[in-house]
Amino acid sequence: MGVPAFFRWLSQKYPSIVVHCVEKRGQVIDSDGTRAPINLNEPNPNGEEFDNLYLDMNGIIHPCTHPENKPAPKNEAEMFVAIFEYIDRLFALIRPRRLLYMAIDGVAPRAKMNQQRSRRFRAAKESHDKQLTIERLRAELLAKGAKLPPLKDTSEHFDSNCITPGTPFMERLAVALQYYIYERLNSNPAWRNIQVILSDSNAPGEGEHKIMDFIRRQRQAPTHDPNTRHCLCGADADLIMLGLATHEPHFTIIREEFKPNQPKPCDLCGQYGHEMEDCVGAPSENSDRPPPPPGTDVEFIFIKLAVLRQYLEDDLKIPNLPFQWDLERVIDDWVFMCFFVGNDFLPHLPSLEIREGAIDRLITLYKSAVCDVGGWLTDSGRVHLDRVQLILTELGKVEDEIFKSRRSEELAFRERRKRHNGVSGRQSFSSPSSGILAPTPIGNKPRPGDCSIAAKALRDERRQPNVNWVEQCLQNQEAAVSLRAMLKSSTNSNLGKRKLLTDDADSGSGSPTPVKRGRLGGVDASTLKEKPDEGELPMDEDEKVDKFDEVRLWEDGWRSRYYQSKFGVDPQDAPDFCIRVAHEYVIGLCWVLAYYYQGCASWDWYYPYHYAPFASDFVDVASVDPGFSNKRTKPFCPLEQLMGVFPAASRSHIPPAWQDLMTDPDSPIIDFYPTDFKVDLNGKRYLWMGVALLPFVDEVRLLKALDSRRAQLTADERFRNLRRPVLYFVRSDTPMGRMLLSLYKSNDEEDDEVVVTKFARGECADYTGSAPANATLINSALTEGISGHVWPDYDNACLPGCRMASGVPGMLPDIPAVEQKAISVFFENPEYPFGHVFPARLLDSVKLPTRCQLLPSTTRGRGRGRGGRNNSSSRFDSRESESFRGRERCSVTNGWESCAMTPAPLERHFDHPHHQSVVERMIRHALPTRDQLRNNPRSGQPRHYQRPQPYPPAYPPPSAYGNPYACLPGDPLWRHRNRLPFRGSHHGRGGWQPRRSSY
Incomplete structure (x- = not known):
């Protein structure tokens, strides 16, 4: 799932790590949007070749089965086809030359099952x-006479919970993916020499951790290429830390670019442009209801971990160390410190919030602590708890200050927001209901039959406290829904505020309902039906949050209130309880670090509390023994x-x-x-x-x-x-394929006849986690360095010359026997004895990437991303600037292919958008086009619809990273790209420094 806000903070702190993908796509050849194929054996247009592509499949399955920005697939077959198309697009973007690894989430450790x-x-x-x-x-x-499309059959509803190991859906998906791999190996020339590994949901482990385990074990083999270029696809922020933990310098992550405020269809009428609560029904045939926005494909970005390593080397440099500096150990310590602010297995400490600069605070404490303790915090997945103790002790000393500062920042932010929204005294203009100044509807024809309903009138009616459906709804509303309804409500009408949706419509006696709180601080549904006293002003959203916050960390006595509310224990009555919670949390930190660097240390351990302790509760942590090495x-x-x-x-x-x-x-x-x-x-x-x-x-x-x-x-x-092992696929006409084909030959026959023994369903023996005794050791010379063991898959294999049944019956055809040339076997990674330690270091003879010029940080300097910056860089969001620059590179193929030449990099044509500054381009893209002026909103063009803007052609990527900032500072092209002056210019800085914008 990842760490909320971590990627946002990281991309602002280290902006050069994000680069937009250059995607070359074929022309559309029919009305269905089918594109002509392109030659994927050509060099990668991003300027960098990749050997291995790893897919965290759950990040693909979820958006393909229940997308948020377009209509959902109608049935399971369309879902599977959408998944195939998504993989095809990623394959065309990355163009791996050796291996494609697909990993679906299997059974997770108990520590993760609690979150699931x-x-x-x-x-x-x-x-x-x-x-x-x-x-x-x-x-x-x-009842109001509105028109609505018919209700969908309940059997058509897709329950996303079925994307869990063990469900029939996941079993059918595994079969469909096997068919997909067979079909691509047989039909796509770019797949001809590719090895494919599929780890489905019956192979234990989370998808991303199965990928990390594969990389760890492969790089320990003597035949592994230390300069292998990896690309991992996934949206979770913790993939960044996992990639750093491999200590593979050539590691890149590809993920979808997040685009906020994407239009979504209404769940009632299926139209765009309004929320479900504002729906007035489906439009009639003669209505001017705006058409749905055109479906747009998602765009992808690269996260360059080599650039992040360079940032961390600069930021974490510690002068005057009493021992030798080691970047690899520093990176491991940085990953470990990130666990304190959030991970999938432990709640974050109350005093640490990413938005408040928690990681920067920890780094400051770390730099001073490392010098004092005389060593690094971690070593290949093992934690030196005595050294961690010092950081936690120093953090505990400032906890009270952190809580009070957080509160003051929150109150200041609320005040600024009220002033911005005009709620504290600003007069607002209300248009008269009649006269020459009364508003007149434009471009909005009435519906025939008088069946339309004004959305505002409908919303006002729904907010009245004396409507029967309110009472009926509230009587059955559960705690979580009631709380969401309360938090989303605004103020009542006569004060310019919305009426609380959770007010009691008829509570009998009319007296307020007493607040009911659970032993662990939860809120009952009945609590949310509390009605204010007569004459009492309704609370705004912030006041409601404060009302239900019974801990109040900014007030004295917060420690006692916290443990009483969250754990049901008074720390004064049980002082050892707080220390016991802290020690359990320390065990969790050791477990998470081992999980990232060595694999799952314990499948049955989990943190047995819902909340974390305070930093001041970590006492004598050096005496804690996790005990994971004692048993399997x-x-x-x-x-x-x-x-x-x-x-x-x-x-x-x-x-x-x-x-x-x-x-x-x-x-x-x-x-x-x-x-x-x-x-x-x-x-x-x-x-x-x-x-x-x-x-x-x-x-x-x-x-x-x-x-x-x-x-x-x-x-x-x-x-x-x-439990089942992973599957290995390859074409049978490759050297490795011919070796695998020999495994299926009968031992008592000398001809080439292949004998396959198919077991009955359910008779296959359970997988124990290691290769059987009769498994064959892979000759890595046939696999370009991949090591492990293989053995025949008699239960699912489809051998060359056999007909392959379709994985999506009724929508995709079978693979004819004459075209079937692929083969599959079971595969197991190289095995190492229990307790083996995978060293966290660079491999010998590795060639590090060339250093590049880095953009400065754009993180804000005060709490929760508000109020000032750490430097004087531009006021607008730097990611927008990077977005424009990256999108220019995305259109490189279109621009060059259309003019059949590369533009001269130093010829500046001010009338061409390519040579405009960032501000000029932003202004240009903000202005309406001629089509938009011709189809303005007053003539019926929908306001929410925005025509996609074409982006100007870009320069070719000048480096292996495809980043315009990744060339050497002395290069005049670099100076021209960044609009920098020569030495001695009016800027007075001299040297090669990025120009900070003044707007």
Whole structure:
């Protein structure tokens, strides 16, 4: 899932790490948008070749199955085809020359299952509440005479929780991906010499960590190429830290470029331009309702870890060290410190927020602590706790100051926001309802039949407290939904504020309902129906957040209130409890670091609390022994994990024999599946930032309940519950393919006949995590350095000359036997003994990338990204500037191919947009085009629709990174790109320094 706000902070702190991808695409050849194929064997247009491409498949599966910026696929077949097309596009962007590795999330460690459980319970809850809201609004609109499209069949609803190991959907997806790999190896010339590895959801481990384990084990083999160029596709911010942890200098991450405020269709009428709460029904045929915006493909960006390593080398340089400087160890320490501000396995410390500069604060403490303790904090995934103690002690000394400073910044921000919104005294103009100044509708024809409803009138009616549907809705609303409704509400009408949607419509006695709080600080649904006293002013959004924040970290006594509210323990009565929580957190830090550098240290460990301790509670941490090296553990099976992370609402994906364990009141594990649960905002503003207070699953009780019904599973269900190894694919006419084909030949026959023994469904033995004794050692000379073991896959293999059944029946054809030339086997990484330590260092004979000129940081200097900057760089968002520069490079192929020549880099034509400054280009793109002026909003052109702007052609990438700042400072082209003066100019700086803009 990643770390919220981490990538935003990183891209502002180190802006040169982000480079837009150059994508060359074929011309559209038909009305369906089909593009002509391009030659992917040509050099990569980004100026850098890649050997291996790794795909974290869950980051592809989710946006393809339930996209946010376009209509969702109609059925499962369209979902699979969308996934294939997404992989094709990534393959064309990266053009790997050796390996394509696809990793789907398998069973996760218990530490991650708790987070998965929280997300899936929330997703089921939000989906149910959204459906209730749709039904209510739909009934209301139909009663008013509005037109709406027919309701979708409930069977067509896609439950995103099915994207979990062990579900039938994931099993069908694995089969479809095998078909896709076979088809591409047979038909696409660019795949001809590519090796493909597929790790589906039955192979244990998270997708990104399976990829990291592959890289770690391969680089330990003597045949590994130390200059292998890796590219990993994924959206999680923790991929950046995982990439740094490999100590592979040629490592790049590719991800979608985030574009905020993308138009989304209304869930009621399917139209664009309004929210569901503002819907007035579907437009009639003669209506001027704006058409849907054209679907736009996502764009991709590169994150250059080689450039990030250079930034970290400059930022973390410590003068006068009493021992030798080592960049690799410094990077490991930086990764470790990032764990304190957030990760997927531990809650972040209350005093550390990324938006408040927490990482910079930790780096400052780190630089002084390293000199005092005389060594680095970590070593190849092992933590020196005695050295970490000093940093935590220093952080604990300033915790009180941090909390009070955070509060003062928050109050100042609220005041600035009120002044900006005109709520504190600014007079607002209200247009008269009649007369010559009364507003007149323009370009908005009335609908025939008088069936239209004004959105404002409808919203006002919905806000009235005496409407029956309000009472009916509130009586059934759960805690999480009520809290979201309360936080999204504004003020009532006679004060310019919206009426609280969670006010009691008829509470009987009319007296306020007392606040009910759970033992761990959660909020009950009844709490949110509290009605203000007569004459009391309604609270605004900030006041509501403060009201439900019972800890108040900015006031004295915060430590005692925190533990009483979050843990139900008074630290004065149990002083050892706080230390015990801190020691458990330290064990978690050791577990996370080992997970990043050595693999999963324990499959069954998890942090047993919902909240983190304070930095001042870390006492005597050097005495903590994680104890992970004492015993070996194993992961859950896929169906067991489903029972551990699914809510009862998603039980349809679970075997029928186990479903009633989630709903039967007499079930021995019924307490694991609450239908109502509390969400603690924990001082945050938005619901998604809150903590879902779900009970932790007792593994012993869960397995005992499942074992009593395990014999009732069908053969298909037992097959889905197996752990299975990864699959290795290659064409049979390659040297490696011919070797694999020999594994399937009968031992008692000397001819070339291939004998395949197909096991019945469910008879395949469970995978133990290591290659069988009869596995064949790979000859790395045939695989360009890839090592490991392979053995035949008698259960799923489709050998050359055999017909390959379609993975998407009814939509994609089978592969004829005469065209089938691919082969697959089971694959296992090189194995090392238990307790083996993978050294975190550069490999011998590696060639480091050339250093490049770096852009200065653009991070802000005060809390939560507000109020000033650390330097005097430009006021506008630097990412916008980078976006314009990167998009120029994206159109390099279009510009050069159209003119059949490369533009002269130093010829400045001021009338050409390519030679305009950043501000000039921003102004140019902000101005309307002739088409927009001709189709202005007053003549019916929708205001929300913006025609895509063409970007000017760009210069060719001058370096291996495709970055205009990545050339040497002495290059005159570099000076020209950055509009820099020569020495002795009026800037008075001399030398080669980036010009800081003055706008």
